[in-house]
Amino acid sequence: MTRSPSTEPRLADVRVITPISIVVPTFRERENLPELVAGLDELRARYGLTLELLIMDDDSRDGSEAWVQEHAPDWVRLVVRRETRGLSPAVVDGLRLAKHPVLVVMDADLSHPPSAIPAMILALESGQDFVIGSRYVRGGSTDDDWGFFRWLNSRVATLLARPFTDAKDPMAGFFALRRTDFDRAFSLDPIGYKVGLELIVKCRLGNVGEVPIHFSDRIHGESKLTFKEQLNYLRHLGRLFAHRYATWSQFTQFALVGLSGVFVNLGVVTLLLVLGAQATAALAGGILVSIVSNFLLNRSFTFARARATGIFTQFLRFCMASSVAATLQFGVAASLLAVLPELLPQLAALVGVGAGMIVNFLVNRFFVFKQEHPVRSNPPRD
Numbered sequence: 001m002t003r004s005p006s007t008e009p010r011l012a013d014v015r016v017i018t019p020i021s022i023v024v025p026t027f028r029e030r031e032n033l034p035e036l037v038a039g040l041d042e043l044r045a046r047y048g049l050t051l052e053l054l055i056m057d058d059d060s061r062d063g064s065e066a067w068v069q070e071h072a073p074d075w076v077r078l079v080v081r082r083e084t085r086g087l088s089p090a091v092v093d094g095l096r097l098a099k100h101p102v103l104v105v106m107d108a109d110l111s112h113p114p115s116a117i118p119a120m121i122l123a124l125e126s127g128q129d130f131v132i133g134s135r136y137v138r139g140g141s142t143d144d145d146w147g148f149f150r151w152l153n154s155r156v157a158t159l160l161a162r163p164f165t166d167a168k169d170p171m172a173g174f175f176a177l178r179r180t181d182f183d184r185a186f187s188l189d190p191i192g193y194k195v196g197l198e199l200i201v202k203c204r205l206g207n208v209g210e211v212p213i214h215f216s217d218r219i220h221g222e223s224k225l226t227f228k229e230q231l232n233y234l235r236h237l238g239r240l241f242a243h244r245y246a247t248w249s250q251f252t253q254f255a256l257v258g259l260s261g262v263f264v265n266l267g268v269v270t271l272l273l274v275l276g277a278q279a280t281a282a283l284a285g286g287i288l289v290s291i292v293s294n295f296l297l298n299r300s301f302t303f304a305r306a307r308a309t310g311i312f313t314q315f316l317r318f319c320m321a322s323s324v325a326a327t328l329q330f331g332v333a334a335s336l337l338a339v340l341p342e343l344l345p346q347l348a349a350l351v352g353v354g355a356g357m358i359v360n361f362l363v364n365r366f367f368v369f370k371q372e373h374p375v376r377s378n379p380p381r382d
Contacts, residue, residue: 018121019050021098021179022106025090026055029108030062037072039114044075047118054097055108056081056090088190088198095182104176105196106133111216112174119211120176128209129181130200132167133174139212140169161197164240167208170197174213181205191235201240247365253302254361257294265290291322303369314368321363329356 022040026033037053044051055078057064068078079097081090095103102121106112116133123131134140136158154171161170175196181203190198200208265286272282295318299311333352336343 018102018125019100020052020102020104020117020121021095021100022051022053022104022117023091023094023098024053024055024106024108025058025087025094026060026064026108027058027085027087028060028062028064029057030060030064030067032108032110033064033067034071035110036108036114037076039110041073043114043117050100051075052077052098052100054079054094056094058085058090088195091195092188092190098179101179102176103179103182106174113213113216116174116211116213117176123209123211124176124178127207129177129205129207130196130203131176131209131211132169132172132196133213134167134169134172134210135213135215136168137210137212140210140214141212142215157194161194164197164201164244165208167200167210169210170194170200170208172196175199177203177205189239191239197240201244250302250365251361254298254364255357257297257302258357258360260297261290261294264293291319294318294322298364298369303364317368318364321360321368324363325356325360328359329353332356 024036033055040051040053043049053076055064055068055076057078057080059080059082065078065080068076072078079094081093084093091105095105102124104117104120106114112133120131120133135142135154157171158169161167164170171194173196177199182199184204185199185202188198188202199205267286268289269282269286272285273279277285295315298318299314329352331352332355333345333348336348336351337345340348
């Protein structure tokens with residue numbers, strides 16, 4: 001569950017000269033700010049750092065703003081955010097405002113040791129694209145009072161991130177990257193608190209390094225890790241799958257929606273028959289309702305980002321696509337039976353369903369729910 005305490009990197013003879021911007025998202029962290037700034041100031045003096053600290057505060061109204069104005073040095077800036085509040089948007093906004101070529105993100109709760117920053121910067125300079133202050137590499141550790149469920153939650157979240165990176169601690173909120181790599185990002189849209197994973201995927205950062213740290217529990221304030229944030233993480237993973245594996249992710253969702261349409265069709269047919277409808281009317285009703293339900297589900301989930309076209313126009317196109325797919329499905333099955341009379345009709349029908357589904361997906365993807373090209377999230381800086 002825990003590892004032996006990490007040792008400070010042997011950097012006594014190293015002078016880090018790369019200018020650094022440090023972004024810290026905050027919400028009611030006033031009690032932690034003096035110690036955080038003091039720790040960074042000591043690091044700044046020891047290594048001759050040129051740095052700025054951007055405190056991105058979600059309108060805490062806890063005295064943070066007054067403390068920065070009265071006590072913080074001139075390299076510290078507090079930005080009060082009153083719109084699109086949240087940890088991940090705060091980090092992204094801070095990274096956009098940062099002016100130095102190296103970007104570092106860390107928490108304000110004193111769980112991330114400033115002493116690890118020089119080693120993280122040296123890892124960037126040695127060729128890494130993204131460097132994590134890691135609890136889980138050799139030499140990393142956590143406080144002894146981490147409970148089993150907290151440890152398990154962290155490990156499960158890490159396993160779920162495996163399709164995107166093989167880093168041992170991709171959930172960490174302590175990381176560094178280059179400004180130029182951040183500026184390459186397209187469509188940044190993080191949810192919850194795992195913005196580092198968003199940056200690895202959206203900035204296309206394949207060479208991820210990890211520097212061991214000792215992760216300390218917060219002393220002041222309350223943890224922001226709630227059950228809601230854990231659900232947001234799952235939603236975030238869904239978005240990243242759609243971004244990284246766009247076509248396969250959409251096809252899987254499209255197939256699942258189609259499967260749900262089968263149950264909707266059978267349910268409606270059964271209901272209408274129970275209500276006394278004629279068999280032909282029940283069959284027609286089942287088809288009609290399943291087409292509508294498939295359309296609405298695909299519009300809401302499978303192709304949720306393609307809503308520029310009006311819903312009625314999209315529905316008409318969806319019906320046309322379904323008709324084309326149904327005609328192809330029948331044609332493929334009938335042709336197979338004509339060529340191979342001994343073939344089971346069920347197998348011919350199954351091949352027809354597969355062909356129809358693929359064509360139906362492609363027509364919907366590129367015609368019915370056509371999506372505009374993504375817009376760069378970070379336009380080039382002046």
